[in-house]
Structures are given as structure tokens and as C-alpha cells.
Amino acid sequence: xxxxxxxxxxADDHTLFRSxxxxxxxxxxxxxxxxxxxxxxxxxxxxxxLNPDLLLIDISMPGKTGLEAAKEIRAKDSNIKxxxxxxxxxxxxxxxxxxxxxxxxxxxxxxxxELLTAIKYVTSGKDYFGTGYSESDIKEIVQKYDRFTEPxxxxxxxxxxxxxxxxxxxxxxxxxxxxIAERLFIGKRTVDSHRVNIMKKMNLNSLPELIKYSIxxxxxxxxxxxxxx
Numbered sequence: 414x415x416x417x418x419x420x421x422x423x424a425d426d427h428t429l430f431r432s433x434x435x436x437x438x439x440x441x442x443x444x445x446x447x448x449x450x451x452x453x454x455x456x457x458x459x460x461x462x463l464n465p466d467l468l469l470i471d472i473s474m475p476g477k478t479g480l481e482a483a484k485e486i487r488a489k490d491s492n493i494k495x496x497x498x499x500x501x502x503x504x505x506x507x508x509x510x511x512x513x514x515x516x517x518x519x520x521x522x523x524x525x526x527e528l529l530t531a532i533k534y535v536t537s538g539k540d541y542f543g544t545g546y547s548e549s550d551i552k553e554i555v556q557k558y559d560r561f562t563e564p565x566x567x568x569x570x571x572x573x574x575x576x577x578x579x580x581x582x583x584x585x586x587x588x589x590x591x592x593i594a595e596r597l598f599i600g601k602r603t604v605d606s607h608r609v610n611i612m613k614k615m616n617l618n619s620l621p622e623l624i625k626y627s628i629x630x631x632x633x634x635x636x637x638x639x640x641x642x
Contacts, residue, residue, distance in 0.1 A: 420465045421446045422467070456470065470495060496519065498518075580597075
């Protein structure tokens with residue numbers, strides 16, 4: 414007899430993908446999807462209404478991204494479990510999800526068995542970033558990106574154009590160059606060019622430095638806006 418089902422709120426802007434995940438999980442006696450959101454804003458609203466055990470969130474969604482929404486929810490609820498979904502893989506995505514309060518990241522193409530494993534790992538209090546990453550690997554990734562603890566002073570961002578600052582914030586949200594191009598209605602090559610210019614102006618020498626700097630920049634901007642409000 415099952416004492417309590419794991420309740421899940423899923424957020425993804427693709428209806429067919431959400432339906433596919435639901436069809437995989439609905440046969441599980443100890444797991445129940447109690448809500449669906451198509452973007453970050455809807456996720457925030459439904460989270461307040463449904464109080465799920467686990468959030469299954471797509472990293473990239475229109476409007477408010479999954480990373481943005483997760484940060485807001487994590488700030489309110491230290492106990493909520495958050496498992497991110499993405500078509501993209503890499504250590505930078507792992508770092509983004511951890512800094513957004515995530516407990517795990519899985520690829521959208523994984524098999525049902527691994528999806529269920531990830532859900533049960535995360536809801537039991539463990540982190541899950543795929544079978545290829547051990548706990549020590551994850552710590553090493555975080556340390557690698559956190560090593561850049563003294564990015565250029567933010568006052569120096571006066572050398573950045575408004576478009577470059579906008580792209581920095583989108584980089585901090587985990588968006589790829591293609592996704593940023595789509596969001597800003599510009600070409601991918603233009604985004605790549607801006608990224609190169611940002612790195613040159615801010616004296617950043619690697620992807621980890623750029624990612625770390627973008628997150629610090631975005632955090633600083635958010636703090637300033639809150640002070641203004």
C-alpha cells in the first residue's frame with residue numbers, strides 16, 4: 414500500500430512533450446502529475462495553488478524562463494525539489510541549474526526508466542545529473558565555474574552596449590546563441606559576435622568565466638532594480 418504519492422507540477426512550452434511525459438508517468442502508482450504550465454509565469458501561479466513535491470521544469474521557455482521561475486520559487490521554499498529538463502547538455506547547463514536552485518538536470522531524450530530514477534532520486538533528497546556524473550564530478554564543476562569569484566567590476570560595464578548587456582542577462586538564463594537570436598529577433602552570428610565582444614571588453618578568457626560573469630551581472634542588475642522599487 415502506498416502512503417503518499419509524489420506530486421509533480423510539469424512546466425514546458427511544448428504541449429506534445431508534456432503529454433508524452435504525463436503518459437509515461439500516469440501508469441506509476443506512486444507518482445502523480447497534478448498540474449501543467451506552459452511558461453514560467455504560469456508555473457509560479459500553479460506552484461502557489463498546488464504545492465507539489467517536485468517541479469519538472471524545462472530550462473528554456475518563452476517569457477519567464479524555467480531558470481528564472483525556479484530561482485523565485487527556491488527563494489520562497491527551501492524544501493521544494495526541482496528537476497530540470499533540457500535538450501542541451503554540458504557542464505555550463507549543470508552549473509546554471511544548480512545556481513537556480515535545481516536538484517537535477519536530465520535530457521529530454523532519456524528513457525522512461527531514467528526519468529523515474531531521476532524523479533525518485535531528487536524527491537528522496539539526492540541530486541541527479543545523469544549516470545555520467547558522480548557527486549564528486551558535480552562538486553568539481555561548481556568549483557570550476559565558481560573559481561572566477563572576482564569578475565571585472567560592474568562599473569566597467571559602461572563599455573558594453575545595451576544590446577550586449579541584454580545578451581549577458583540572457584546568457585545567465587542558460588539560453589544558447591540560437592535561442593537568444595530567436596528571442597531578440599536577430600541572427601545567431603550577430604549574437605556570437607556580441608558574445609566575443611563582451612569577452613574581449615570584460616577580459617574573459619573562457620566559457621566558464623563568461624557564464625559566471627553573466628550570472629553575477631544578472632544578479633547585480635536584479636538587486637539594483639529591487640532597491641529602486
